[in-house]
Amino acid sequence: MSGIHQFVPLLHRWDAVGEHVRVLRDLLRDAGHASDVYTELPDPETVSETVPYTEYEHRAAPGDVLVYQLATRSAIAGWLRTRSEPLVVNYHSITPPAFFAPWSDGLARAQVACLADLASLAPAAALGIAVSRFDEAELVAAGCPRTEVIPVANAAGPVAEPDAAELARLAAWTAGGPLWLSVGRLAPNKAHEATMAALFVYRRDVDPTARLVVVGGPAEPHYAAALQRYRGRLGLDGAVAFRTGLSQGQLVAHYRAAAVLVALSGHEGFGVPLVEAMRAGLPVVALAAGATPETLGDAGVLLERSEPRRVAAAVADVLRTPGRSAALAGAGAAQVDRLGVDDAPRRLVETLERVAEAASGGPPPTH
Amino acid sequence: MTSAGDQSDDALERLLADGFERLSPRGSPRWITEDAFLRLAETRAATERLLDHVRGMLAALNPSADPELASGLVRIRPWPGLDEASGRPSGQRRRSGRDAALADVADLVAADSRAVIGEVAAALTAMVGGTDARVADLAADTIRVVSSLVARVELLEGRTGIVDELFPVPPGADADTDLSSAAASLASWFTLPEAGGEVVHADVGDGTVLRALVSALDPGRWRVVAGDPRADRAAPACAVDGGEVRLATGAELVAGAGRRSLAGVVLAGCVERVAVADALVLVRGATEALAPGGRLALLVTGNGPLAPAQWSRALEHLGLRDVRVEGAGGDQVSAVTGVAW
Numbered sequence: 001m002s003g004i005h006q007f008v009p010l011l012h013r014w015d016a017v018g019e020h021v022r023v024l025r026d027l028l029r030d031a032g033h034a035s036d037v038y039t040e041l042p043d044p045e046t047v048s049e050t051v052p053y054t055e056y057e058h059r060a061a062p063g064d065v066l067v068y069q070l071a072t073r074s075a076i077a078g079w080l081r082t083r084s085e086p087l088v089v090n091y092h093s094i095t096p097p098a099f100f101a102p103w104s105d106g107l108a109r110a111q112v113a114c115l116a117d118l119a120s121l122a123p124a125a126a127l128g129i130a131v132s133r134f135d136e137a138e139l140v141a142a143g144c145p146r147t148e149v150i151p152v153a154n155a156a157g158p159v160a161e162p163d164a165a166e167l168a169r170l171a172a173w174t175a176g177g178p179l180w181l182s183v184g185r186l187a188p189n190k191a192h193e194a195t196m197a198a199l200f201v202y203r204r205d206v207d208p209t210a211r212l213v214v215v216g217g218p219a220e221p222h223y224a225a226a227l228q229r230y231r232g233r234l235g236l237d238g239a240v241a242f243r244t245g246l247s248q249g250q251l252v253a254h255y256r257a258a259a260v261l262v263a264l265s266g267h268e269g270f271g272v273p274l275v276e277a278m279r280a281g282l283p284v285v286a287l288a289a290g291a292t293p294e295t296l297g298d299a300g301v302l303l304e305r306s307e308p309r310r311v312a313a314a315v316a317d318v319l320r321t322p323g324r325s326a327a328l329a330g331a332g333a334a335q336v337d338r339l340g341v342d343d344a345p346r347r348l349v350e351t352l353e354r355v356a357e358a359a360s361g362g363p364p365p366t367h
Numbered sequence: 368m369t370s371a372g373d374q375s376d377d378a379l380e381r382l383l384a385d386g387f388e389r390l391s392p393r394g395s396p397r398w399i400t401e402d403a404f405l406r407l408a409e410t411r412a413a414t415e416r417l418l419d420h421v422r423g424m425l426a427a428l429n430p431s432a433d434p435e436l437a438s439g440l441v442r443i444r445p446w447p448g449l450d451e452a453s454g455r456p457s458g459q460r461r462r463s464g465r466d467a468a469l470a471d472v473a474d475l476v477a478a479d480s481r482a483v484i485g486e487v488a489a490a491l492t493a494m495v496g497g498t499d500a501r502v503a504d505l506a507a508d509t510i511r512v513v514s515s516l517v518a519r520v521e522l523l524e525g526r527t528g529i530v531d532e533l534f535p536v537p538p539g540a541d542a543d544t545d546l547s548s549a550a551a552s553l554a555s556w557f558t559l560p561e562a563g564g565e566v567v568h569a570d571v572g573d574g575t576v577l578r579a580l581v582s583a584l585d586p587g588r589w590r591v592v593a594g595d596p597r598a599d600r601a602a603p604a605c606a607v608d609g610g611e612v613r614l615a616t617g618a619e620l621v622a623g624a625g626r627r628s629l630a631g632v633v634l635a636g637c638v639e640r641v642a643v644a645d646a647l648v649l650v651r652g653a654t655e656a657l658a659p660g661g662r663l664a665l666l667v668t669g670n671g672p673l674a675p676a677q678w679s680r681a682l683e684h685l686g687l688r689d690v691r692v693e694g695a696g697g698d699q700v701s702a703v704t705g706v707a708w
Contacts, residue, residue, distance in 0.1 A: 101393075102388070102391040102393050103391060103392070103393070105405070106405040193387040197380075197383040197384070197387070200383065200598055200599075201379075201383075204599075204602070222391070222392045226387065226390035226391065226392075229390055230386065230387050230390055232597075233386060233596055233597055233598055233614055234383075234597075234598045234599070235597050235598060235599040235600075307380050308379075308380055308383055309376060309380060
């Protein structure tokens with residue numbers, strides 16, 4: 001049986017792409033394939049699970065399929081162009097450089113280079129797998145000859161049980177006030193500052209007991225530091241908490257304890273937190289940007305802009321209109337079904353197996 | 368048609384948005400220095416890839432290459448001093464400075480980068496010619512260049528003032544002082560017939576002084592920019608028609624203005640909430656920002672680290688003229704004023 005190996009710049013824990021890679025690797029192994037994860041750089045937390053990509057040269061086997069998880073710049077892209085094995089580009093969206101430019105020219109330059117990686121790899125790929133139709137359009141624009149849309153593997157159920165201690169801690173912290181939740185790395189495109197500004201207005205005009213937890217690790221240090229300073233300037237030191245490194249049970253506890261997920265990201269390729277919130281029956285107020293409208297459907301409040309008053313008013317409408325939260329929660333469950341996230345693992349494995357069969361002279365991949 | 372309330376809310380939203388954008392480090396000495404080192408690292412990586420390519424070409428052309436030459440090629444590591452320089456304790460590179468130094472830092476980095484690239488190119492040319500004497504020199508040269516670069520950056524930083532991260536608002540600093548009596552006389556002090564320009568007002572509080580200033584000063588000739596580092600304190604001032612309110616510390620407001628550019632600076636309270644040394648840095652920055660004839664006013668209660676009379680001497684020491692103290696003293700607000708030459 002052919003090997004189906006994944007290549008990713010870094011394998012992070014608690015990261016959307018990293019968790020997707022780990023889940024997909026386990027699925028492929030369960031299906032009987034040799035499947036390793038090759039990286040450009042080791043992450044101390046996952047180094048025992050990965051192999052330097054330069055070693056693939058010595059481990060390559062006939063019939064192998066190489067899957068590149070493309071979201072950030074990597075030397076792997078240039079190396080893959082020289083390989084003769086069938087290539088699948090699993091595309092997770094590239095955050096536009098403009099988001100990073102005010103914070104890190106280095107990261108902005110890396111994103112520019114990543115767009116160049118996409119442009120050079122997409123035309124050579126046997127298949128492009130996009131996690132949303134939004135991302136598929138970018139793959140097609142980059143010249144990918146054959147594409148398919150399959151959500152990420154790690155959004156599939158079942159949902160973990162909430163951590164009881166975390167639930168109790170959150171209940172004590174919020175003291176009965178409404179809890180806003182924002183989930184996403186501390187990266188400029190996530191616009192956590194817009195959520196904090198909206199909370200400031202909401203506490204001033206609607207409910208001074210409202211609080212916010214931002215769950216996500218720092219992806220850009222200057223931006224993360226600015227968020228901390230901004231919290232102080234808004235007088236929200238006691239009302240906004242930053243959390244990272246949560247277990248699945250602790251994360252689920254946040255979804256259970258929260259009254260609303262506020263997602264004002266300016267660019268999303270899919271939006272795993274949206275799915276997690278919909279599964280938890282948590283209403284969502286989100287900015288209609290990137291793939292968010294596609295992922296959220298009619299199961300949340302979509303805003304065209306994210307000015308603080310507009311967001312605060314939308315949250316107030318959700319939380320204070322009788323029946324509104326429950327209606328959105330019901331719509332969320334249906335939207336998760338429509339997205340087909342639970343079916344994504346099976347589809348991913350079958351799709352990759354078809355690429356392997358086609359490469360070995362079997363039936364061609366179907367669309 | 369928009370109401371006064373809408374305009375006030377619009378001003379608040381601008382304050383919130385601008386307040387975050389100003390926290391971006393872009394353009395600060397620290398940011399530029401870090402970016403310069405990053406660019407050096409990127410260029411080094413590119414140079415190393417080029418060297419790998421050259422090594423491969425030479426090996427392919429002449430598998431039995433001169434062992435000494437091959438050894439020299441292996442030894443080449445562009446800019447070996449870079450790791451040490453980049454890894455210095457952040458305190459040695461994080462102190463901020465004035466904009467005037469920034470272009471110098473960037474120019475130095477660019478110039479030194481060009482010099483290093485030139486050296487690498489020259490060395491490669493020499494090697495291909497069969498001489499590897501330059502190889503060892505190259506390593507030493509690059510160490511010297513990068514060390515020199517670090518020294519220059521630190522020299523420039525050492526000459527500049529500290530601006531960022533000063534003056535946090537301490538807990539319990541929310542109580543507003545009654546400035547109503549001082550505000551009117553202060554505003555009238557600015558209304559000279561021939562005067563005009565930009566007045567910066569730090570620690571705007573509830574907007575009492577801002578309101579007095581914008582009502583006394585002709586908007587055709589004057590612009591008043593007020594700021595407060597706390598949104599809950601600055602928000603009420605957004606309702607003052609004619610004023611511009613920012614989410615910013617006094618230090619940031621002053622640093623945002625050019626040297627000798629302001630018609631006036633009003634520092635209300637912020638000089639009393641910090642250590643004397645920090646307060647003096649702020650006041651010195653304010654005096655340097657004043658245009659000739661520009662006016663500085665400190666609104667102090669005497670409950671801070673310095674009494675009004677001491678502030679008066681401080682302003683004279685900083686080179687202001689016509690320094691006066693007006694006010695009842697004690698717990699009442701006093702205005703310590705001076706004029707720039």
